[in-house]
Amino acid sequence: MPSDIRGDRLSPAEVESNFADLHPxxxxxxxxxxxxxxxxxxxxxxxxxxxxxxxxxxxxxxxxxxxxxxxxxxxxxxxxxxxxxxxxxxxxxxxxxxxxxxxxxxxxxxxxxxxxxxxxxxxxxGVHPFERAAPTGKKVAVVGAGPAGVSCAHRLSMHGHDVTIYEAKSKGGGLNEYGIAAYKAVDEFARRELDFVLSIGGIELKTGMALGRDVSLDALVGDYDAVFLGLGLGATNGLGIAGEQLEGVVDAVDFIEDLRQAPALEKVAVGRRVVVIGGGMTAIDAAVQSKLLGAEEVTLVYRRGADRMNASAYEQSLAKEKGVVLRHWARPEKIEAGSDGKAAAISFMKTREEGGKLVDTGEQYELQADMVLKAIGQAFTPAPLKGANTEIALEGGRIKAGADRRTSHPKIWAGGDAVAGGEDLTVAAVEDGKQAALSIHAALTGA
Ligand SMILES: Cc1cc2nc3c(=O)[nH]c(=O)nc-3n(C[C@H](O)[C@H](O)[C@H](O)COP(=O)(O)OP(=O)(O)OC[C@H]3O[C@@H](n4cnc5c(N)ncnc54)[C@H](O)[C@@H]3O)c2cc1C
Ligand code: SF4
The missing domain is CATH 1.10.1060.10 (Alpha-helical ferredoxin)
Structure with missing residues (x-):
């Protein structure tokens, strides 16, 4: 069976109805x-x-x-x-x-x-509910306009500090703009909310400005009174199996980002048979949205049981309700190409737990798949932090920060997904940004 990845699987009206507000x-x-x-x-x-x-x-x-x-x-x-x-x-x-x-x-x-x-x-x-305090004359650089960075910037602005946000992408919002499932934030809510937050004033958003490419950490530390890093997670984990490079094998976050930025959802290309690997929110969102775009079969495969999935029981039942088949206790072994050289099938080894360890059972099965979406986690990219004079300690591959979100460098704070020990949730990133802003305010003013 040749690969069949394409848009227009459903009419615009069907797609619009499928992607309607989850909770009106x-x-x-x-x-x-x-x-x-x-x-x-x-x-x-x-x-x-x-x-x-x-x-x-x-x-x-x-x-x-x-x-x-x-x-x-x-x-x-x-x-x-x-x-x-x-x-x-x-x-x-x-x-x-x-x-x-x-x-x-x-x-x-x-x-x-x-x-x-x-x-x-x-x-x-349309009225912003908070006013800025009298100007303090202090300047803070925030890197990343995701929930952590925007929350930090807003709280700093409320306290009278002037903030410049450096954002690598062409739009602010972070994963609110590029990652959250389309049916959770309809009608451009991420953009409207960002405009609402920035309307407090005192915050300049510079898009297309990447730390490590367009501006260095050394320069920010030199030019500003404090720096907040809300960089999120820039890399995705690979499966490390044969066939991963085939056409049709895609990172779920890239698939979702394309979908979120598409001018017309029905034009988003999706496979006829989609297999999603992973057990978190990204896996569920990728699977559900594939189904809503009109994929005929969508199967999510997770290597352990349902109770071990990071996606909540509610998210799992939502996926089932939308027609996604959830399969547990199997790990991907190999992705096979069809006669056209593109992904056509994926084979799995069944697993079980033995003394707390995941082991193979020796039993295999295969699923037809012209699209394989990889959603097995993201990782922090420390490359932008490299500076001649500035060093920040990492922990477990992410930035190390205390309860006040201060890093090992006295002028740098960090929060959100980029920080070790976080929960990788929007609300946790918002709290990090707020706590960091309160700590920066105290450090700059002695308040
Ligand atoms: C697909 C998906 C679905 C999710 N769904 C949910 C959900 O339903 N509910 C929930 O609570 N959580 C969800 N999450 C998790 C949530 O989105 C994150 O925890 C949250 O966005 C983290 O915020 P952040 O500000 O730390 O990072 P991000 O939102 O990732 O923002 C980081 C920002 O920094 C910018 N940046 C990165 N590097 C640089 C650089 N070098 N220079 C300048 N800017 C840079 C990025 O472009 C980005 O704008 C989801 C995550 C994913 C991937
Ligand atoms: S737990 Fe909270 S929401 Fe529930 S009844 Fe009490 S106050 Fe109300």
Whole structure:
């Protein structure tokens, strides 16, 4: 069977309907009814479970008292990307998992959807809710305009510092713009939210400016009072198997980036039979979006059991609901070419766990696949940090930073995916940026 990777598998109307908003905005009535379910717990466990510590019972009460703008301000004061986090946070493993309503009734308060209700309301009004403090005369360079960098820049600006963001790509937003599944952030939400955040003023975004290529760390350390690195993860892990170089074998993050930037989704090329390797959010998102683009068969293969996948149970059930077949306990062995020289099939070795170790069972199987999407993790690229006079310690291949996100260099802070020990979640990156900004502010002003 020749390779059949192409766009136009479905009509524009079908694709539009497939990629519709995953959780449409609650109506005012729905928001009231949902907010009314909250017990407004003292020592609310949902607050502790939120990496940015949003006062959830307070913002829910503000919705109930018909004050959605005040509610949004409560949210954004703790998490300036509260609008995106309302859409992409795995709430089922964070705030909603510990909600006392979940324990009592297996039905938590829909905190994420209420958060979106409030933040969408405020953003629609087009007014930025925070003012800058009096100028401090201090200048900070932020590298990377992803959630970590943008959150850091915003908090610094609130404190009166002037910020310049250096971003390698042509657009800001990081993975909010290039990585998040299209059905989670419809209507160019990433761009609109970035504009909203930057509208506080005092932040200059320089796109097409890569650290290590267009500007050096030495220069930033010399020119600015402090530097924040929110570089994300620049590399992807390979499978290391025969056939990986064949046409049709693609990094899932590249596939998703092309999809997110496509002017018309129905034109995005996808295989007829797609196999996705991996068990995280990227694997699920790549598989689901392949199916929504019209791939006939999409199979996700993970080397261990369902309970070991990084993707939550909710994400896994979403994939199944959209028609993705999930297969566990197998590792890829070889990708075979068809008569046209392109990927045509992939063979797997079944696995099992023995004394905590993954071992082969000796049993193999093969799946037809003209498209193989690799989603087995990303890695930090330290190359941009190389400077003649500046050195930063790494840990486990990522930047080492303390609880205040300061690195081993006294003028450099770092956060988000680029930092060791992180959770690789949007909300965790936002919190890192905020904590780093607070620490930079304290270091620059003694506050
Ligand atoms: C496909 C995919 C789907 C995901 N889905 C979810 C989800 O649904 N929910 C969730 O919570 N998390 C999700 N995540 C994880 C989440 O997107 C990340 O944890 C988050 O974006 C990390 O933010 P960051 O600012 O550290 O890095 P990034 O978002 O990666 O931003 C880093 C920025 O730095 C820039 N940069 C890199 N190198 C340089 C350089 N040398 N010079 C200048 N700029 C540079 C990059 O271009 C980028 O704009 C997903 C990740 C992926 C890959
Ligand atoms: S745990 Fe649930 S019920 Fe309690 S305050 Fe948080 S959202 Fe409300």
């Amino acid at each position: 905005l609650l109506s005012k009535h729905e928001a009231y009814v949902e907010a009314d379910r909250c017990y407004f717990c003292h020592d609310a466990p949902c607050v502790t479970a939120c990496p940015t510590g949003i006062d959830i019972p307070l913002f829910i009460r503000q919705i109930l008292t018909d004050n959605p703008s005040g509610s949004a301000k409560t949210i954004l004061g703790a998490n300036i990307l509260g609008g995106m986090c309302a859409r992409v946070c795995p709430t089922e493993t964070l705030c909603e998992q510990v909600c006392v309503r979940e324990t009592a009734e297996q039905k938590p308060v829909r905190i994420g959807e209420l958060q979106r209700y409030a933040t969408d309301h405020l953003m629609a009004a």
